[in-house]
Amino acid sequence: MALNNFLILSAFLFCTGIYGVLARKNAVLVLMSIELMLNAVNINLVAYSAFHVAVAGQVFALFVVTIAAAEVGIGLAIVLLIYRNAHTVDLDEVDQLKG
Amino acid sequence: MLNNGWIIPAIPAVSFLLILFFGKRLPRGGSEIGILAVGASFVLSCVAVYQWIDRIETATGGKESGLRALGRGVFGVEGGHGEAVVTPIVHHVTWWQNGGFEFGVGIRMDGLAVMMLFVVTLISLLVHVYSTAYMHDDIRFTHYYAMLSLFTAAMLTLVVADNTLELLLGWEGVGLCSFALIGHWWEEDANSRAALKAFLTTRTGDIGLMIGIIILFFAVGSFDIGKSNAYALLPRADHSMLLAASVGLFIGIIGKSGQFPLHTWLPDAMAGPTPVSALIHAATMVVAGVYLGARLYPVFFNGFSIGAGGVNFMVLTGGITIIIGAVLAFVQDDIKKVLAYSTISQLGYMVMALGAGAWVAAVFHLFTHAFFKALLFLGAGSVSHSGSHHSFDMKKDMGGLRKYMPVTFWTFMIGTLALAGIFPFAGFWSKDEILVTAGQSDYDVFLVVGLVGAFLTAAYMTRCVYLTFFGEYRGHGHPHESERAITIPLVILSIFSILAGVLAWSAWPFHLEKFKEWVEPRVSFPVVVHPGFDYSKAAISLAVATLGIGIAAFFWFRHEKLGALKGLTQRNKVAHAGYTFLVNKYYLDDLYENVIIASIKGSLANASYWVNQHVIDAVVNGAGRGAVVAGRFTYEKLDQKVVDGAVNGVAEITGESGGLLRYLQSGRVQRYALLLFAAVGLLSLFLLLANT
Amino acid sequence: MVAQNVAFWILAIAMAAAAIGVVRSQNVVHAALYLVVVLAGAAAQYILLAAEFVAWVQVLIYIGAIVILFLFGIMLTRAPMRPEGTMDNNQRIAAGVVSLFLFGVITALLVDAYGGKEIKLEDRLVVIGRSGTLASSIFRDYLVPFEVVSMLLLAALVGAVVIARRD
Numbered sequence: 001m002a003l004n005n006f007l008i009l010s011a012f013l014f015c016t017g018i019y020g021v022l023a024r025k026n027a028v029l030v031l032m033s034i035e036l037m038l039n040a041v042n043i044n045l046v047a048y049s050a051f052h053v054a055v056a057g058q059v060f061a062l063f064v065v066t067i068a069a070a071e072v073g074i075g076l077a078i079v080l081l082i083y084r085n086a087h088t089v090d091l092d093e094v095d096q097l098k099g
Numbered sequence: 100m101l102n103n104g105w106i107i108p109a110i111p112a113v114s115f116l117l118i119l120f121f122g123k124r125l126p127r128g129g130s131e132i133g134i135l136a137v138g139a140s141f142v143l144s145c146v147a148v149y150q151w152i153d154r155i156e157t158a159t160g161g162k163e164s165g166l167r168a169l170g171r172g173v174f175g176v177e178g179g180h181g182e183a184v185v186t187p188i189v190h191h192v193t194w195w196q197n198g199g200f201e202f203g204v205g206i207r208m209d210g211l212a213v214m215m216l217f218v219v220t221l222i223s224l225l226v227h228v229y230s231t232a233y234m235h236d237d238i239r240f241t242h243y244y245a246m247l248s249l250f251t252a253a254m255l256t257l258v259v260a261d262n263t264l265e266l267l268l269g270w271e272g273v274g275l276c277s278f279a280l281i282g283h284w285w286e287e288d289a290n291s292r293a294a295l296k297a298f299l300t301t302r303t304g305d306i307g308l309m310i311g312i313i314i315l316f317f318a319v320g321s322f323d324i325g326k327s328n329a330y331a332l333l334p335r336a337d338h339s340m341l342l343a344a345s346v347g348l349f350i351g352i353i354g355k356s357g358q359f360p361l362h363t364w365l366p367d368a369m370a371g372p373t374p375v376s377a378l379i380h381a382a383t384m385v386v387a388g389v390y391l392g393a394r395l396y397p398v399f400f401n402g403f404s405i406g407a408g409g410v411n412f413m414v415l416t417g418g419i420t421i422i423i424g425a426v427l428a429f430v431q432d433d434i435k436k437v438l439a440y441s442t443i444s445q446l447g448y449m450v451m452a453l454g455a456g457a458w459v460a461a462v463f464h465l466f467t468h469a470f471f472k473a474l475l476f477l478g479a480g481s482v483s484h485s486g487s488h489h490s491f492d493m494k495k496d497m498g499g500l501r502k503y504m505p506v507t508f509w510t511f512m513i514g515t516l517a518l519a520g521i522f523p524f525a526g527f528w529s530k531d532e533i534l535v536t537a538g539q540s541d542y543d544v545f546l547v548v549g550l551v552g553a554f555l556t557a558a559y560m561t562r563c564v565y566l567t568f569f570g571e572y573r574g575h576g577h578p579h580e581s582e583r584a585i586t587i588p589l590v591i592l593s594i595f596s597i598l599a600g601v602l603a604w605s606a607w608p609f610h611l612e613k614f615k616e617w618v619e620p621r622v623s624f625p626v627v628v629h630p631g632f633d634y635s636k637a638a639i640s641l642a643v644a645t646l647g648i649g650i651a652a653f654f655w656f657r658h659e660k661l662g663a664l665k666g667l668t669q670r671n672k673v674a675h676a677g678y679t680f681l682v683n684k685y686y687l688d689d690l691y692e693n694v695i696i697a698s699i700k701g702s703l704a705n706a707s708y709w710v711n712q713h714v715i716d717a718v719v720n721g722a723g724r725g726a727v728v729a730g731r732f733t734y735e736k737l738d739q740k741v742v743d744g745a746v747n748g749v750a751e752i753t754g755e756s757g758g759l760l761r762y763l764q765s766g767r768v769q770r771y772a773l774l775l776f777a778a779v780g781l782l783s784l785f786l787l788l789a790n791t
Numbered sequence: 792m793v794a795q796n797v798a799f800w801i802l803a804i805a806m807a808a809a810a811i812g813v814v815r816s817q818n819v820v821h822a823a824l825y826l827v828v829v830l831a832g833a834a835a836q837y838i839l840l841a842a843e844f845v846a847w848v849q850v851l852i853y854i855g856a857i858v859i860l861f862l863f864g865i866m867l868t869r870a871p872m873r874p875e876g877t878m879d880n881n882q883r884i885a886a887g888v889v890s891l892f893l894f895g896v897i898t899a900l901l902v903d904a905y906g907g908k909e910i911k912l913e914d915r916l917v918v919i920g921r922s923g924t925l926a927s928s929i930f931r932d933y934l935v936p937f938e939v940v941s942m943l944l945l946a947a948l949v950g951a952v953v954i955a956r957r958d
Contacts, residue, residue, distance in 0.1 A: 001795050003908040006836070007901045009803050013810050013829070015894035020814035022773045022886030023879045028864045030769070032813055032826050035857065039833050042849070050840040050910045055919045055928045058845050062925070063933075065845075065852050066940050070947035072857050076864040077955035083868040092880055095766025773882055773889060780893040787900055 006047035013040035027079045027089040031072060038068045100147040101154070101188045104206040107143050107216060108255035110136050111223075115248040122241035127231070129241040133248050134227045140255065141220035144213070151213045155617055158185045184621050187212075189261050189325060202322050207261035210618035211393055211462060215258040218469045219383050221595075223251045225588035226378040229477055232584035233374055233484055243283060243372070250276035254383050258390065262322035263312045266391065270308070270355070273384045274301050280379065281371035293367040300364040304354015311347025314340055315398065324394060328623035331397035338401070345402025348395065349413060356388030357443045358420045358450055363688050365443055366427075369435040369491075373480030376435060381442050381476050382469035389449045393462050396453070400625040405456045408541025417451025418548040420444065423685065425555035429562065430681040433491045434479045437563045441518065442472060444552060448533055451545055456627045457536030459615045464533060466614070467525035467599045471517035474592035478511040481581040481589065482567060488576030493566040496574035500567060503578035508568050510589040515564055517596040519557040520644045522637075528600035531637050532630075539630045550643050557647030565655040795839055795912070802839070806832035817878050823861050830854050841912060841920040 013036055020033025042061045049057025083089050100107070114136030122129025191205030227247060234240055250273060257269025275298075282294030316322055318340040319330040330336055352358065357365040368380050379385070392399055392413075403411040424444030431437045445468050452461035483489055486504055487496035501508040517524035520531065530553060538546040572578065580586065602614040615629070683689065763774075805828065812825035830853045837846035918924055929937050 001799060001839070001910045001912075003910050004901055004905050005799060005803070006840070006910075007905060008898055009806065009836075011894055011897040011901065012807055015890040015897070016807075016810040016814055018776055018893060019886050019890040022769050022776065022889065023814065023883045024769075025878055025880045026819060028861060028868060029813075029819060029822055029878065031864075032822060032861060035826060035853075036810055036813060036829060039830065039853075042845075043833055043836055046837055046840050046842050046845060047910070049842065049919070050916055051908065053913075053915050053919060055924055056932075058842050058919065058925060059928050059933050061842070061845050062848060062929070063936060063940055065848055066944065069852055069857055070944050072860055073947050073951045074954070076860055077951040079864060080867055080955045089868045091769055092767060094768075098764060098766030767880075769880060769886075770882065773885055776893060777885075777889045780889060780896055783893075783896050783900070787896060787903075791903065 003047060003051050006043060010040045010044040010047065013037070013043065025090050025092060027082065027091055027094075028076070030091065031075050031079070034075075035068065035072065038064060100143050101150045101208045101213075102190065104147060104188075104208050104212075104216075104259050105190075107140050107147070107220070108252050108259060110140050110143075110252075111248045111255065112252035115245050115252060118241060118245040118248055122245060129244045130227065130231050133244040134224070134231075136248060137220060137224045137227050137251055140251070141217075141224045144216035144220045147208065147213045148217050151208065151210060152617055155185055155210070158183045159616070186622050187325070187620070191261055191323075199320065202262065202264050204265050205261035206259040207324060208259065209620060211390075211620065212258055214462070214466060214618050215390060216255065218466060219251065219254050219258060222378055222382045222469060222473050222592075223247070223254075225473070225477075225591060226374045229377075229480070229585055229588045230372075230374045232582050233480055234372060237283075237372075239283065243280070246276050246279045246283075247375075247378070250280065250379065250384075254387070257387055261324055263315065263324065263327070263395075264322050266324075266394075267309070267312060270305070270351075270387060270391075273379070273387060274298060274305070274355075277301075277368070277379050277384055280375040281368045283371055283375070287370075290370040293364075293370040297364040297368045300361050301354045304351045304361055307347045307350025307354070309347075309351075311344045311349070311351060314347055315344040315395075318344060325623060327395060328397040328620075331395075331401050332623060332625060336401065341398060341402035343402075345399050346412065348391065348398070349403075349416075352388035352392055352450065353416060354388075355391075356385050356446045356450065358388075358416050358447065359423055360687065362420065362424070362443050363684065363691060366436050366439040366684070369433070369439050373435065373476060373483065376439075377473045377476035377480070380439065381472035385442060385446060386449070386465050386469065389446065389453065389461060389465055392450070392453045393458060393465075396458055396620075397623055397625050399453065400456070400627075403454070405454060406540075406625065406627075410542075410544070411454055414451050414454025414537075414542060414545055417447045417449070417454050418545050420447030421451060421548060421552040422447075422555075425552050425559065427681055427684060428555075428559040430678060432494045434482070434493050434497070434563060434567060435476070435491050437493075437559060438472070438475050438479060441475075441556065441560070444556060445472065445518075448530065448549065448552065451549065452533040452536065455533075455537040455542040455545055456540045457533050458624075458627055459619050459629070460529065460532035460536050462618060463603055463614050464529035467517070467529045467596070470592050470595040470599055471514045471524075471526060474510060474514040474589060474596055475518065477585070477589055477592065478507055478514060481507045481585050482511075484585065485581040486576070486578040487574045490574065493563065494573070496576075497567045497572075498570040498574070499572040500578055501569065503572075504580045506580060506586045507589065510586075510593040511568070512564065513593040513596055515560045519560055519648060520553055520640060521648075522641055523597070523600060523604075525596050525599035527637075527641070528603050531640050532603065534640055535630045535633045535636050536628055538633075538636060540628045550640060553640055554643045554647040557644045558651040561648050561651035562655055565652070569656070799836070799839060802832050802835050806836075819865050819878070820862075822878075823858060823865065826861070827854055827858055830858065840910070841916045843920050844922040844925050845920075 017033045017035075017037030017040060020036060021030055024030050024033060042064050045057045045061045045064070047057075049055065049061070079089055082094060086093055114132050118129040118132050122132065125131055187207050187209030189205060189207045191203055193201055193203040195202060227244070230243065230247070234243055237243060253269045253272025253276060255269075257266055257273065260266040260269060278294045278298040281297050282291045285291040285294070312322070315327055318337055319327045321327070331341055354361045365380060365385070369376055371379075399413065400406065403413055405411060405413070421444050424440045424442075424447060428437045428440035428444070431440065445464070449461045449464050449468070452458075452464060479491065482497065482500060482504065483491050486500045486507075490496040513524065517526040520526045530549070534546055534549045534553075537543075537549060603612060680686070763770075809825045809828035809832065813822050813829065816822040816825060830849065834846045834849040834854075837843070837849060
């Protein structure tokens with residue numbers, strides 16, 4: 001298997017995740033796109049781990065998964081709080097930092 | 100006192116200030132200070148005279164001191180004679196000096212100066228005493244005395260001056276005091292106008308005087324009188340500059356000494372108080388011009404070429420003045436005006452004498468004239484004070500006063516005889532010497548003029564005396580003799596009028612020429628003719644004078660019986676025209692005021708007004724308008740548009756850019772993320788491209 | 792090798808399509824389900840790469856917990872079940888451009904760097920993928936990061952409770 005295949009697949013997923021982060025209005029959908037990006041990184045890590053026959057890549061992939069879980073937890077908690085205060089999860093409405 | 104002669108003018112100057120500040124509080128209104136001061140000056144002047152005579156007598160070999168020499172000389176005992184050189188005593192203090200230019204103040208005491216000191220202080224003293232009675236209830240008594248003191252100080256400064264600038268200072272000072280004193284009763288419009296006329300007419304002459312002084316300075320290189328005289332006698336002296344200087348100086352003399360054509364102020368000056376007329380316009384100020392001529396005689400002598408005979412500017416002017424003054428005296432009803440025209444005429448004699456080379460004669464005539472003219476004026480004052488109820492009109496208010504005012508009458512008669520030139524009074528000797536010297540210096544025409552003048556003088560004075568003292572009293576007052584303060588000065592002056600001639604009694608039996616010896620300058624003096632006593636000419640002049648008295652007396656005393664002549668000027672058209680011509684003073688006043696002055700005044704005033712309105716105001720208004728336009732332009736274009744535009748522009752740019760930049764901070768996180776990722780992409784692209 | 796390549800390509804295309812579905816779906820729940828497909832595909836890829844433990848952890852954690860969390864989040868934030876207006880904001884196009892651009896750059900870089908490199912499936916590789924090997928690596932070489940991650944999880948747990956609780 002060509003290494004580049006995995007890497008380009010990972011790149012594709014990552015850029016799709018970027019699109020989702022930038023283009024989606026719903027905060028939960030943005031979080032989902034972030035998950036896409038994290039998964040892309042994971043695929044990258046594991047591919048490199050297979051290529052170099054090193055275990056470190058997989059270890060790191062595990063850590064990424066853990067951190068992704070923690071991050072989603074916190075993220076959704078924050079989204080809930082925003083929802084409670086602003087009664088919407090439309091990110092266009094959350095512009096209190098507007099200059 | 101010769102060495103400290105500056106004290107003599109200083110004392111009246113100080114008294115002027117004292118009277119001004121303290122006079123009102125004194126019991127006699129300041130006259131005490133004035134009389135005391137002038138008295139002191141008189142005493143010091145006598146000391147100066149004594150010292151000078153002593154100096155002369157010692158130098159010329161007289162073995163006695165001056166007083167004894169005076170006595171011996173007067174009474175015919177041998178005193179000093181001779182032509183020894185005696186220099187004047189000069190003391191000079193430099194005021195300012197720069198390069199070759201120097202001026203200062205100083206005194207120059209010689210015979211002429213001490214003689215004038217004596218005359219001025221004596222007559223001033225007598226006038227001061229006289230005025231205590233005459234001006235007794237005057238509203239500005241103190242001020243009057245202050246100005247008298249100032250006048251005396253200025254005149255004495257003029258007399259002792261050793262340079263022409265100091266002389267000019269005194270000259271202007273006496274002009275100022277004359278103005279102040281003529282206009283003493285300025286509430287009357289006529290008086291203030293007369294004062295102004297006097298001042299401005301003499302001022303006109305002063306233009307020439309100042310130009311003359313300046314030209315003389317440039318010729319000589321100094322203002323000093325001694326140096327100027329020495330220069331004038333040098334063969335290498337610039338004759339044209341001397342002539343120009345002489346003309347300039349002489350114009351000043353014309354103005355101040357009332358010569359034709361600037362004599363018009365003197366009769367009008369009679370508007371002042373009579374003692375003032377006596378002091379200033381008879382004895383002292385008006386002779387300042389003659390004094391100047393005598394002081395700077397070498398300049399005139401060589402400038403006008405007096406030694407050459409025939410005719411020159413000076414003698415011609417003097418001669419004309421004699422005649423016109425004398426003729427005008429005939430048609431005056433005011434006694435003071437008669438005396439004023441007489442003064443003009445006598446001044447003409449002095450100037451003519453100077454112009455004919457008769458220096459000693461002119462100065463001696465100045466000396467004697469001061470006494471008898473002052474006497475006549477004070478006598479007229481006495482008549483008005485006590486006889487004619489303060490009027491000077493002879494025809495209306497006087498007549499027959501000899502019965503009521505004997506002292507005044509006899510002193511007036513003595514003054515008249517002296518003026519007419521009757522032997523042995525002072526006027527005879529002085530006038531005679533003028534005529535003789537003129538005749539012997541190749542000025543024969545003017546000898547004739549002088550004789551005619553003498554005839555006229557005698558005639559008009561007789562008329563005057565008749566109208567005042569003879570006939571019936573025509574006035575409204577209660578005539579009585581004046582008080583002693585008035586009559587004593589009259590008596591003193593009449594004594595001098597009689598005896599002053601003694602000093603030049605060069606005929607039998609005295610053969611005296613003391614005046615000449617003591618007064619004529621012995622340094623820097625041109626060679627002039629010194630005629631001896633000419634009995635024939637003396638007899639002719641005496642005869643002419645007597646004839647004048649006689650004819651006038653015949654005319655006036657036999658007035659009623661002269662049917663054909665009486666009222667001639669009313670009936671005959673030619674006579675009337677001549678009379679009118681004289682009454683209008685040859686229409687000179689009209690010429691001066693209505694023609695010359697009015698044309699200058701009118702056109703000059705209009706021209707000045709036009710220049711002021713159209714040129715000066717135009718410039719000023721234009722400047723103002725220009726400033727306004729510039730201001731508006733600056734405001735509208737520069738301030739509003741450029742400066743404010745720049746400031747507002749900066750603000751707007753900031754605002755706009757802020758507004759634009761504001762969009763970057765939309766508060767929307769995804770926008771930020773977009774920018775972030777775009778930047779990352781670009782950066783990685785650059786890195787990729789850089790490393791391939 | 793042919794079988795693995797075919798498997799890879801099938802999975803890759805499925806994942807790609809599902810990924811696009813996540814970011815382009817107008818229904819939130821559909822997007823979540825598409826995400827499940829992507830996550831599952833990733834797990835399959837891991838198995839292809841002989842990383843079994845990571846694959847099952849992926850399924851367990853990601854699909855089993857995180858997606859459930861997402862669904863709870865969708866429910867609690869009353870996300871509309873049916874499409875209501877658009878789910879995308881107004882910078883779609885710019886986002887698309889940026890992501891395409893980034894994809895291009897990364898791909899160019901990868902092609903340039905790793906073009907032609909092969910992953911060889913061999914015994915050593917299989918050994919690495921075992922849980923025993925992973926565990927020894929974690930608990931020997933990466934113990935500290937492991938402990939830190941534990942702390943992180945604790946912090947996240949407490950934090951989530953604190954943030955989201957009702958006062």
